[in-house]
Structure formats: C-alpha cells, structure tokens
Amino acid sequence: xxxxxxxxxxxxxxxxxxxxxxxxxxxxxxxxxxxxxxxxxxxxxxxxxxxxxxxxxxxxxxxxxxxxxxxxxxxxxxxxxxxxxxxxxxxxxxxxxxxxxxxxxxxx
Numbered sequence: 001x002x003x004x005x006x007x008x009x010x011x012x013x014x015x016x017x018x019x020x021x022x023x024x025x026x027x028x029x030x031x032x033x034x035x036x037x038x039x040x041x042x043x044x045x046x047x048x049x050x051x052x053x054x055x056x057x058x059x060x061x062x063x064x065x066x067x068x069x070x071x072x073x074x075x076x077x078x079x080x081x082x083x084x085x086x087x088x089x090x091x092x093x094x095x096x097x098x099x100x101x102x103x104x105x106x107x108x
Contacts, residue, residue: 016046016060016061016062016091017061017062017063017090017091018061018062018063018064018066018091018092018095019046019058019060019061019067019088019089020041020058020059020061020070020071020074020088020089021057021058021085021087021088021089022037022056022057022059022074022077022078022083022085022086022087023054023055023056023057023083023084023085023104024037024054024056024057024082024084025054025081025082025083025084026053026054026055027053027082029082030055033077033080033082033083034055036077036080037057037074037083040073040074040076040077041057041059041070041073041074043059043070045057045058045059046058046059046060054084056085064088064090064092064095068088071086071098071100074086075100078100078101083101084101084102084103084104085102085103085104086099086101086102087101087102088100
C-alpha cells in the first residue's frame, strides 16, 4: 500500500498519482520477460490484466521522480520485442503522461 504524504492514511496503490505501465505479448517468452520485468521493477504490480494476447502490468508511484526512476530501470526489459508499451501515466492535472515505448498496432 502507498501512504499519503503525512504517513497517517493508507490508500490503495491504484489511487497513486502516477503509474508505470508495461504491456507484454503473451508468447513462448512471456515467462522469462515477466520475470525480468519484476526483477527490474523490484516490486509487484498493483494490477495485472490479460487481454487479446497481451498482459499489462501497472506499478504505482507517488511522484513523477519515482515514476521516471522506475521507467528508467525498466528500459532494459523494454528493449525486448515482446514489450509493446512502456508508459508513465499521470493523474496529476499539470503533469503529462509520457510514452517511452509504444509499438501498438492500430487496426482500422
């Protein structure tokens, strides 16, 4: 669980201001890529979902600085072709979300 700034109130990780999101293709290398991701993150995701051959992992952080550090640590895993998205998502009005890697294919 993440804590509010004063440390008194617990709130769910999903309510964090920033999330680092990683999408991984579910192929024969998924287990290895997942293990690399979790080792590099040094944390468990607060959410993981699977949909249409992809698994997405969401890691919560309290600040953009923490999110950037985590994303930097995950860049080595993001070089793998199985990693489709590495993104920092911001819920803070004045801070933009940032895509570090985005190789999604749009079907029209």
